[in-house]
Amino acid sequence: MAGKIGKRAKQIVIPIVMAFAALTAISGCAKQSGQDQDEQRYVTIKGSDTMVHLVSNWAESFMQQNPGTEVSVTGGGSGTGIAALLNGTTDICAASREIRDKESKLAVQKGIQPNEIVVARDGIAVVVNPDNPVSELTVEQLGNIFTGESRRWSAVGGPDEEIIVLSRESSSGTYVFFQEKVLKRQDFMQGAKLLPATSAIIQAVSTDRLAIGYVGLGYAAGAEDRVKIIAVKADDPSPAVVPSAETIRSGQYPIARPLYLYVNGQPRGTVKQFVDFCLSGDGQEIVEQTGYVAVR
Amino acid sequence: MMEIAWKEKAVKLMLLGAASTSILIVAAIFVFLGKEAGPFAVEPGLRELLSTRWMPVSFQKESFGILPLVTGSLLVTVLAMLLTIPFGIGASVYISELAKPLEREILKPFIEILAGIPSVVIGFFGLVVLVPLLKACFGLSSGLTALAGAVLLALMAIPTVISISEDAIRSVPTSYKAASLALGASKMQTIWKVTVPAALPGIIAAVMLGTGRVIGETMAVMMVTGNAAVITASPFDSVRTMTATIAAEMGEVAFGSDHYRALFCVGVVLLLATFGINMVAQRVLKKHGMG
Numbered sequence: 001m002a003g004k005i006g007k008r009a010k011q012i013v014i015p016i017v018m019a020f021a022a023l024t025a026i027s028g029c030a031k032q033s034g035q036d037q038d039e040q041r042y043v044t045i046k047g048s049d050t051m052v053h054l055v056s057n058w059a060e061s062f063m064q065q066n067p068g069t070e071v072s073v074t075g076g077g078s079g080t081g082i083a084a085l086l087n088g089t090t091d092i093c094a095a096s097r098e099i100r101d102k103e104s105k106l107a108v109q110k111g112i113q114p115n116e117i118v119v120a121r122d123g124i125a126v127v128v129n130p131d132n133p134v135s136e137l138t139v140e141q142l143g144n145i146f147t148g149e150s151r152r153w154s155a156v157g158g159p160d161e162e163i164i165v166l167s168r169e170s171s172s173g174t175y176v177f178f179q180e181k182v183l184k185r186q187d188f189m190q191g192a193k194l195l196p197a198t199s200a201i202i203q204a205v206s207t208d209r210l211a212i213g214y215v216g217l218g219y220a221a222g223a224e225d226r227v228k229i230i231a232v233k234a235d236d237p238s239p240a241v242v243p244s245a246e247t248i249r250s251g252q253y254p255i256a257r258p259l260y261l262y263v264n265g266q267p268r269g270t271v272k273q274f275v276d277f278c279l280s281g282d283g284q285e286i287v288e289q290t291g292y293v294a295v296r
Numbered sequence: 297m298m299e300i301a302w303k304e305k306a307v308k309l310m311l312l313g314a315a316s317t318s319i320l321i322v323a324a325i326f327v328f329l330g331k332e333a334g335p336f337a338v339e340p341g342l343r344e345l346l347s348t349r350w351m352p353v354s355f356q357k358e359s360f361g362i363l364p365l366v367t368g369s370l371l372v373t374v375l376a377m378l379l380t381i382p383f384g385i386g387a388s389v390y391i392s393e394l395a396k397p398l399e400r401e402i403l404k405p406f407i408e409i410l411a412g413i414p415s416v417v418i419g420f421f422g423l424v425v426l427v428p429l430l431k432a433c434f435g436l437s438s439g440l441t442a443l444a445g446a447v448l449l450a451l452m453a454i455p456t457v458i459s460i461s462e463d464a465i466r467s468v469p470t471s472y473k474a475a476s477l478a479l480g481a482s483k484m485q486t487i488w489k490v491t492v493p494a495a496l497p498g499i500i501a502a503v504m505l506g507t508g509r510v511i512g513e514t515m516a517v518m519m520v521t522g523n524a525a526v527i528t529a530s531p532f533d534s535v536r537t538m539t540a541t542i543a544a545e546m547g548e549v550a551f552g553s554d555h556y557r558a559l560f561c562v563g564v565v566l567l568l569a570t571f572g573i574n575m576v577a578q579r580v581l582k583k584h585g586m587g
Contacts (some may be wrong), residue, residue: 077550161437164438167545169523171544171549175353176353179353181353187354187356188357189533190350190525190526193523193524193534194522194524194536194544195522195523196518196519203423204427204440207427207438207439208431209437210437210438213429224332
């Protein structure tokens, strides 16, 4: 009888001990992060939702190559990430925009030196149906189309027919980027069809002769047999540029942005290892696989 | 003896607990939705919800008018039911009254399979097959329309409507039919003038339950209706339903923001709508001794 009880007690105690051990391990790690970069094997990355996919791919490969290190990735938005860096609650911040003046000033107050590293570039391709005669547009014309100011293709040199405007859902990082860069912060037209995924946009554009949509460059390049990629002019006199890795890297293609990692001061220890990995050949290959443009 | 009584009591209590779980959960959902949506009534105020503009992400001015979403859901639901009712009732009449036993053996499992297809699969089918088809048939500029959503929803509601109305038609006493036939009515006359009217309460309840499913359905609708938040009564326009809005936007919304609260308000409206429909359906069933 006593033996039986003893056994049962063991069954209960072991999981509790294990849970406790795991808990202390986690809290211990949390304390370490943001402390001494030379010692720690545990790195936290927080920031842009656009980059979460890319950064998690990096983190996975990095952990495979460096057993014993641990990288934890969370999203929340570029603003959240920068705030976390300034508060010392994350080691690395992933941001799809530059740090703002206000944030820089706050950083000085808090004694943190945000160090900006461009790790990838992101470009958005504008796509139309292959049967559409329009093949180049200025950023301004695109803005007019997506805000609903130009409703017919004839306004931009096409046939006198309605424009079917397709967009990503408002929760998408691409939506906000496109809104900022092309619509100049105006609202999308209310009649724009919001599709839940990039694949749905490609599908709709490939079947709707009058549709126009925007997708990340990586997706557009993969669907070139089904959609036509528009060459974009920054303004009227400038040349029309087709998005590609080269034109995005050189800055010629107007609807593109750099993607950054921010660290505090000069990176050291595991943080430096991780940043170096992102910029290495392997890291940049992951960038291309994820649908972004490598920086080198 | 005592022990048996005690045991019985314990079992009964356990069963009561299991049975009342759903009540607790429904209550909890109401409380939780109300708690998250409530602050919206104070700031920016419920009037904001009545505007005709849904533009939750904006550098200019965010607007949270749910009218386009309500009318969108309404349009899709009405269209779906217009397709479902004749189809569902016709099929249930055939299966319960006219089909040979072998036919019934084949038809019923297929209807059950249709009921079991995941909605995302139906949505994918809609996107790839139905949307281009509608575009070609009606000469539309785009096939992403309320009608496409309605057709998919009808596909999902029809099995529910068929199986419940079939039960209702089958439970009409044979003496009714025998009397009608004996009076010289033909088989068809008997079905439409005697059997179906006698089963009507059950059929109405079936339709109401089907409507409940249609309003609440999300994934398939989100994939094919185009999700443009405009107020329209045309089946050939794109609409944005309440469910699709919640599903598409909840994932990325900042916790505790106006947008977050507005989505919960949409949830409350949706819950009230389905709750109302279910209540009416239960009433109808009960009134006619079927509940």
